[in-house]
Amino acid sequence: xxxxxxxxxxxxxxxxxxxxxxxxxxxxxxxxxxxxxxxxxxxxxxxxxxxxxxxxxxxxxxxxxxxxxxxxxxxxxxxxxxxxxxxxxxxxxxxxxxxxxxxxxxxxxxxxxxxxxxxxxxxxxxxxxxxxxxxxxxxxxxxxxxxxxxxxxxxxxxxxxxxxxxxxxxxxxxxxxxxxxxxxxxxxxxxxxxxxxxxxxxxxxxx
DNA sequence: TGTCCGATTGGT
DNA sequence: CCAATCGGACAG
Numbered sequence: 001x002x003x004x005x006x007x008x009x010x011x012x013x014x015x016x017x018x019x020x021x022x023x024x025x026x027x028x029x030x031x032x033x034x035x036x037x038x039x040x041x042x043x044x045x046x047x048x049x050x051x052x053x054x055x056x057x058x059x060x061x062x063x064x065x066x067x068x069x070x071x072x073x074x075x076x077x078x079x080x081x082x083x084x085x086x087x088x089x090x091x092x093x094x095x096x097x098x099x100x101x102x103x104x105x106x107x108x109x110x111x112x113x114x115x116x117x118x119x120x121x122x123x124x125x126x127x128x129x130x131x132x133x134x135x136x137x138x139x140x141x142x143x144x145x146x147x148x149x150x151x152x153x154x155x156x157x158x159x160x161x162x163x164x165x166x167x168x169x170x171x172x173x174x175x176x177x178x179x180x181x182x183x184x185x186x187x188x189x190x191x192x193x194x195x196x197x198x199x200x201x202x203x204x205x206x207x
Numbered sequence: 208t209g210t211c212c213g214a215t216t217g218g219t
Numbered sequence: 220c221c222a223a224t225c226g227g228a229c230a231g
Contacts, residue, residue, distance in 0.1 A: 039214070048214070059227060077225030079215050096214055126215045168214060 001150045006068035006086050006143070010040035010093035013086045015161050015182045017095055021103060021153040024132045025146065031108050031132050033100025033122050034153055037183040037190045039166045041083070043093045048172035051092030062140045063092035070141045070148060072134060079126030082134045084143060084150075098125050098167070098181075100132075101189040103153070124191040160185050164197035 005016055015038075023032040041049040050060050050073070062071040063085055071083040071094045083094035100122035102109055109131035110116045122128035129135065134148065141148045163179040170176060183190045185199070 041214075050214080055228085057228070073214085074226055075213055076215055076223075077213095078223070081214060083214085098214085124215070166214070171213085 001144065001152060003068045003144055006084065007088060008086060009091075010042050010086045010095050011180065013084070014038045014040040014095045014180070017084065017097070017150075018161060018182060018184055019154045019156050021151040022097065022100060022128075022132065022148075023104075023151060024134065024138075024148050026133055028133070029105055029108050031105035032103045032151075033109075033128065033132070034103050035097055035099075036101050036187045037097075037099035037181070039096045039098060039182070040180040041094050041096060042175075042180070043087070043091055045175075046172075047175045048166060048169035049092070049094075051094075054092070056092070060092060063094050065089060065140070068143050070134075070138050070143060072129075072136065072139045074136070075126070080129040080135050081125040082129050082132075082138075096125060097128065099123050099183070099187075099189055099191045100128050101187065102131075119188055123189055127191075156184060159199065162197050162199055167191070 017035050017038050020035050021032050043051050044054045051063050066089045067086050069085045071085050074080050083096050085094050087093040102118050102121050109121045113121055113131050121131045138148050143149050162183055162185045164181045165177050166181045
């Protein structure tokens with residue numbers, strides 16, 4: 001995929017990433033899934049972002065780097081989350097990929113997840129990292145490279161994209177209720193159907 | 208070094 | 220609702 005989409009702000013890039021294929025080539029084989037859910041983390045001003053206040057540490061370093069690279073972090077001592085770094089270098093923004101619709105290498109995903117229900121393979125940020133074998137080793141990888149990369153797949157019209165508040169960021173202050181989660185309308189592969197959500201509205205109204 | 212806690216998941 | 224389980228952030 002062309003890098004220009006990654007140069008946009010996280011808020012602009014998140015909905016555009018829906019419908020793209022996330023692919024991971026490993027010695028075990030190729031696994032791929034279509035992105036159906038993503039959240040924007042908007043940088044220093046965003047209370048929910050790891051880069052809030054400009055926090056720059058070994059963990060968040062990738063977010064400060066050039067766009068189109070992987071920001072992977074571990075959580076709860078047992079899961080990983082995968083983000084696409086967006087915005088120009090120096091602007092620590094990222095898009096959390098929250099769910100995929102399996103699209104290739106499904107047997108490999110089933111083996112890694114230890115289950116076969118396609119609805120449960122990648123319906124959550126931790127689940128998709130396990131299914132795709134994304135972990136510490138993929139931290140910082142260039143997503144325009146040959147190992148972990150995105151590909152054009154299909155497009156969704158604004159009418160097919162819904163928004164809701166982000167998941168599990170109640171700790172965040174003023175940005176807790178921002179409608180910065182984007183997902184494909186009626187997709188059974190979304191991590192969880194939010195209580196409240198609306199059809200996508202204009203970018204301006206999201207701010 | 209010590210303490211605290213989470214952008215989750217799976218089971219009650 | 221709740222526990223699992225540990226790397227990372229930060230205070231001292």
